[in-house]
Amino acid sequence: MKMYGNWRSAAAFRVRIALNLKGIAYEEIFLDLDAGDQFKPDFLAINPQGAVPALFDGEGAPLTQSLAILDYLEETHPEVPLLPAGPRARARVRSLAQVVACDTHPLYVPRVRNFLMENYGLPRERMLEFLRNAFTTGLRILEKRLSTEAGTGRFCEGDAVSHADLCLISLWIGTGIFGIDTEPYPTVKRIADAMLALDAVARAHPLRQPGAPAP
Amino acid sequence: MKMYGNWRSAAAFRVRIALNLKGIAYEEIFLDLDAGDQFKPDFLAINPQGAVPALFDGEGAPLTQSLAILDYLEETHPEVPLLPAGPRARARVRSLAQVVACDTHPLYVPRVRNFLMENYGLPRERMLEFLRNAFTTGLRILEKRLSTEAGTGRFCEGDAVSHADLCLISLWIGTGIFGIDTEPYPTVKRIADAMLALDAVARAHPLRQPGAPAP
Numbered sequence: 001m002k003m004y005g006n007w008r009s010a011a012a013f014r015v016r017i018a019l020n021l022k023g024i025a026y027e028e029i030f031l032d033l034d035a036g037d038q039f040k041p042d043f044l045a046i047n048p049q050g051a052v053p054a055l056f057d058g059e060g061a062p063l064t065q066s067l068a069i070l071d072y073l074e075e076t077h078p079e080v081p082l083l084p085a086g087p088r089a090r091a092r093v094r095s096l097a098q099v100v101a102c103d104t105h106p107l108y109v110p111r112v113r114n115f116l117m118e119n120y121g122l123p124r125e126r127m128l129e130f131l132r133n134a135f136t137t138g139l140r141i142l143e144k145r146l147s148t149e150a151g152t153g154r155f156c157e158g159d160a161v162s163h164a165d166l167c168l169i170s171l172w173i174g175t176g177i178f179g180i181d182t183e184p185y186p187t188v189k190r191i192a193d194a195m196l197a198l199d200a201v202a203r204a205h206p207l208r209q210p211g212a213p214a215p
Numbered sequence: 216m217k218m219y220g221n222w223r224s225a226a227a228f229r230v231r232i233a234l235n236l237k238g239i240a241y242e243e244i245f246l247d248l249d250a251g252d253q254f255k256p257d258f259l260a261i262n263p264q265g266a267v268p269a270l271f272d273g274e275g276a277p278l279t280q281s282l283a284i285l286d287y288l289e290e291t292h293p294e295v296p297l298l299p300a301g302p303r304a305r306a307r308v309r310s311l312a313q314v315v316a317c318d319t320h321p322l323y324v325p326r327v328r329n330f331l332m333e334n335y336g337l338p339r340e341r342m343l344e345f346l347r348n349a350f351t352t353g354l355r356i357l358e359k360r361l362s363t364e365a366g367t368g369r370f371c372e373g374d375a376v377s378h379a380d381l382c383l384i385s386l387w388i389g390t391g392i393f394g395i396d397t398e399p400y401p402t403v404k405r406i407a408d409a410m411l412a413l414d415a416v417a418r419a420h421p422l423r424q425p426g427a428p429a430p
Contacts, residue, residue, distance in 0.1 A: 048359040049314065060303060061364070065317065067282075068309035075302040087290040088275060094283035099264065102280065102317040107327065115348055120335065133330055144263040149276070 001026040002056040004046065006033050007209035010105055010170035011066035012053040016204035017166050018070055022077045026055075030210040033110065051109075067101050070163050082162050092151050093162040096142065100167035104138030107131070108174070128178070135180045138171060139188055147187040155191055161198070169195040173206060216241040217271040219261065221248050222424035225320055225385035226281035227268040231419035232381050233285055237292045241270075245425040248325065266324075282316050285378050297377050307366050308377040311357065315382035319353030322346070323389070343393070350395045353386060354403055362402040370406055376413070384410040388421060 001019065005012035005028045012028075019026050031037045031052055038050040046062045047054045055063040057076070063069050074083055083090050106112070108131040116127045146152045156164035172192040175182050182189055195201050206212060216234065220227035220243045227243075234241050246252045246267055253265040261277045262269045270278040272291070278284050289298055298305050321327070323346040331342045361367045371379035387407040390397050397404055410416050421427060 048363075049318070049356045051318075061307070063303075063306050063310065065310040065313040067317070068306050068313055071309055072302055072306035075305065087287055088278075090290065091278050091283050091287040092276070094286055095278065095280040098280040098283055098317075102282070102313075103264070103266075103321050106318050106321050111352075112322065115345065119344055119348070120337070120341070122335070126335070129334055130330065133334070137326075141264045148263075 001058075002029065003027070004029050004031050004043065004054040004062075005052045005209070006031050007206045007212035008033070009052050009206075010174060011051075011101075013170045013173065013204060013206055014066045014101075014163075014166040015053045015055065015069050015073075016209075017169070017201055018073050018082055018163075020200035020204050021080050021082065021161060021198075022073060023080075024073070024077060028209065032211065067097060067163070070166065081160070082166070084157055084160070084162060089151060089157055092149070093157045093164045096145065096156050096164035097162075097167040099141050099145075100138060100171045103141075104134055104171060105167075107134035108178075131178060132180060135171070135174065135178065139175075139180070139182075139185045142168065142171075142188050143185040146191065152187070154194055161195070165191060165195055168192060169201060216273075217244065218242070219244050219246050219258070219269040219277075220267045220424070221246050222421045222427035223248070224267050224421075225389060226266075226316075228385045228388065228419060228421055229281045229316075229378075229381040230268045230270065230284050230288075231424075232384070232416055233288050233297055233378075235415035235419050236295050236297065236376060236413075237288060238295075239288070239292055243424065247426065282312060282378070285312075285381065296375070297381070299372055299375070299377060304366060304372055307364070308372045308379045311360065311371050311379035312377075312382040314356050314360075315353060315386045318356075319349055319386060320382075322349035323393075346393060347395060350386070350389065350393065354390075354395070354397075354400045357383065357386075357403050358400040361406065367402070369409055376410070380406060380410055383407060384416060 001024060003026055037043060044050055047064050053066060055069050063072055083093055113127055116122050116130055146156060151157050153159045155161050156168060168188060169192055207215060216239060218241055252258060259265055262279050268281060270284050278287055298308055328342055331337050331345055361371060366372050368374045370376050371383060384407055422430060
């Protein structure tokens with residue numbers, strides 16, 4: 001497979017982990033988001049949304065939106081499974097994943113940050129209050145649910161990695177970048193640490209991708 | 216089934232349509248979001264996120280997040296199907312649905328609007344610039360994709376209603392409430408009109424739910 005991505009993209013990170021865990025060979029094409037590559041005609045013809053990831057599986061149209069791609073990979077490459085078997089457990093995994101991918105991550109992407117600065121004239125430091133509110137709201141909900149719901153195990157749902165863990169770690173990575181205090185979220189931290197210990201996650205890590213700053 | 220919802224919630228609207236199309240009997244319990252019912256301990260025990268919808272299917276934990284609920288309903292009540300059969304078509308439906316449910320709707324929910332007004336001291340009219348930007352970005356992407364991608368038919372994917380259409384109409388309904396110019400989005404409008412003509416959608420319409428203002 002071939003994926004347009006960017007080392008910094010939380011959504012591309014999720015997809016890389018799934019590809020690694022399922023043992024699917026892929027090539028990642030680095031899109032320079034700072035240079036605005038995502039808004040150039042060549043890429044807009046691939047994804048009119050001007051966003052990564054965009055995944056090509058052989059011929060055929062590009063696949064976009066990280067959660068849609070994760071479900072596609074699950075349906076076309078069921079091994080190793082990243083969703084549990086029962087409908088209720090699957091619904092819980094998807095709900096946890098969507099706390100991140102719907103209600104948290106879209107609030108802190110560059111286009112939102114830029115709109116706040118450009119439209120309202122906010123300096124970067126004040127704009128970041130919006131971003132930090134998104135992070136802490138998402139982390140608080142995850143912590144509350146993961147620390148109280150019966151389904152939680154070594155990972156978000158039992159002892160197997162699922163879409164919820166891919167989303168969790170894609171959020172967690174941002175806490176370092178944006179200086180978010182992680183002390184109030186011990187259960188999220190425990191699961192993030194378990195994820196980071198996996199080779200498939202380590203290889204997918206943002207800082208190990210093309211274009212990332214040197215360590 | 217029993218659903219905690221609110222007439223105004225775009226996410227609850229999506230779930231109501233699915234329940235109606237699948238012929239699943241349900242009772243909706245009105246949660247007064249203006250009175251802050253979603254943040255009272257009784258409801259936070261159901262959904263720590265303080266958000267609707269929350270669906271109960273018999274005994275067992277509440278189901279939350281509208282897209283997760285739609286997939287749960289699809290898995291437990293496959294008739295009438297609201298996802299196409301092939302993985303690529305399913306991925307396209309999910310991607311279109313997520314343009315709305317991940318990248319558009321979460322940007323204009325009350326908690327975001329309130330944060331902008333309270334934290335930055337923006338008057339309502341200036342806050343609405345953020346909301347209108349979210350709407351027009353989402354609508355522009357949908358229009359571009361639906362008017363150019365081969366999969367589009369009478370509905371978003373071919374001639375059968377899918378999750379993408381449920382999300383599309385849940386966004387469309389907001390254009391009237393927030394005074395968004397819909398003229399640049401003729402393909403979105405055509406599909407929205409086809410949706411509104413369905414009895415299952417008409418019965419799920421926000422203005423026909425408990426708590427809605429009189430026409």
